[in-house]
Amino acid sequence: MKLWVLRHGEAELRANSDAERRLTAQGREQVLRSALHLQGQPLQAILASPYVRAQQTAALVHGTSNLAPPVTTVDWLTPDSDAQHVIAMLEKLELEEVLLVSHQPLVGILVALLEQGHRQQPAPLGTASLAELEGDWPLPGLMTLKALHHS
Template sequence: MKLWILRHGEAEPYGARPDPERTLTSHGREEVLRSAAGLIGQPLLAIYASPYRRAQQTAQLVREALGFEPELVTVDWLTPDIRPQAVLEHLGDQGDVLLVSHNPLVGSLLGLLQHGHLQQPEQVKTAGLAELEGELPLAGAMTLKGLRHP
C-alpha cells in the first residue's frame, strides 16, 4: 500500500484569525498546486483532511487539480495536536490515501511510520508531500519513498 501525507500550503500569519480559520495565502495556493503535480497518475482511493480551513483549501485544490471525483473526507484526527498513534488507529488497513494535515502532526507521523517512535520527526515545509510504502500503516512498518517540497 501507499500513503501520501501533505502538509497544508502557506497560511496567513498567526493572530490574523483564530488558528482553525486561517486561510491559504496566494503563495500557499501556488505551493499546493506544485505539490499536487506529484500525485498525478497515483491510485488515490480517498483524500482525508483536517477540518481547519487551510487544510480544507489545500485538499480541495489537490482534488480539483487531479480531477479526483470522490468527496473529501473531513476528520478530526488530522488536526495539529493529535497524537500520531491516534492517526494510525483510524487508518487501519486502508491503502492508497492522501492525508492533508499540519505540523507538528505531519513530521511526527512520518517519523513514527518509519522508525516506530517519535524521536526522529521529519522536517516538512508548507505543502511538503511525503510518499510512504509498506504492508500496513503501522509504527515502523513503512518506508519513506520521497519527501518533496515545492
Template sequence: MNVWVLRHGEAEPHGSRPDPERTLTAHGREEVLRSAAELIGRPLTAIYASPYVRAQQTAQLVREVLGFEPELLTVDWLTPQTRPQTVLEHLMDRDNVLVVSHNPLVGSLLGLAQHGHLQQPEQVHTAGLAELEGDLPLAGAMTLKGIKHP
C-alpha cells in the same frame, strides 16, 4: 499500502485570526498546485483532511487538479495536536490515500511510521508531500519513499 501525507500550503500568519480559521495565502495556493501535480496518475482512493480551513483549501485544490470525483473526507483526527499513533490506527485497511494535515503532526507521523518512535520527526515545509509505503500502517513498519517540497 501507500499513504501520501501533504502538509497544507503557506497560510496567513498566526494571530491574524483563530488558528482553525487561517486561510492559504496566494503563495500557499501556488505551492499546493505544484505538490498536487506530483500526485497526477497516482491511484488515490480517498482524500482525508483536517477540518482547519487551510487544510480544507489545500485538499480541495488537490482534488480539483486531479479531477478526483469522490468527496473530500473531513476528519478530526488530522488536526495539529493529534497523536500520530491515532492517525496510524485510522489508516488501518485504507490503501492509496492522501492525508492533508499540519505540523507538528505531519513530521511526527512520518517519524513514527518509519522509526517506531517520536524522537526523529521529519522536517516538512508547507505543501511538502511525503509518500509512505508498507504492509500495514504500524509504528516502525513503513518506509518513507521521499518528501517533495514545492
C-alpha cells in the same frame, strides 16, 4: 499500502483563530506544485483536517485530478492530534492509497513514527511538503519513506 502525507500550504499569520487561517496566494501555488506528484495516483481517499487551510489545500489537490475521490473531513488530523490515534484510524479504513492533509507538528511526528518507529526525529515537512510512504501495514516502523517532495 501507499500513504501520502501533505502539509497544508503557506497560511496567513493572523485570523480570529488558528483553525480559521487561510492559504496565502503563495500557499496555493505551493500546493499546486505538490499536487503534480499526485497526478495519476489511484487515491481511494483524501482525508483532511477541518482547519480552513487544510480544507483549502485538499480542495486544490482534488481539483487537479478528475479521478480524485471527494475530500473527507476528519477531526483526528488537527495539529495536536496524536499520531498513534491517526495510525489506528488508518488501520480501520483498510485502504490501499490514501492522502492525508494536515499540519505540523502532527505530520512530522506521523511520518517519523511510521518510518522509524519513534517520534524523536520528526520529518522536516515545510509548507506544502509531501511525503510518500509505502508498506504492508500503516504501523510504527513498518513503512518506508519513498520520497519527500518540498514545494
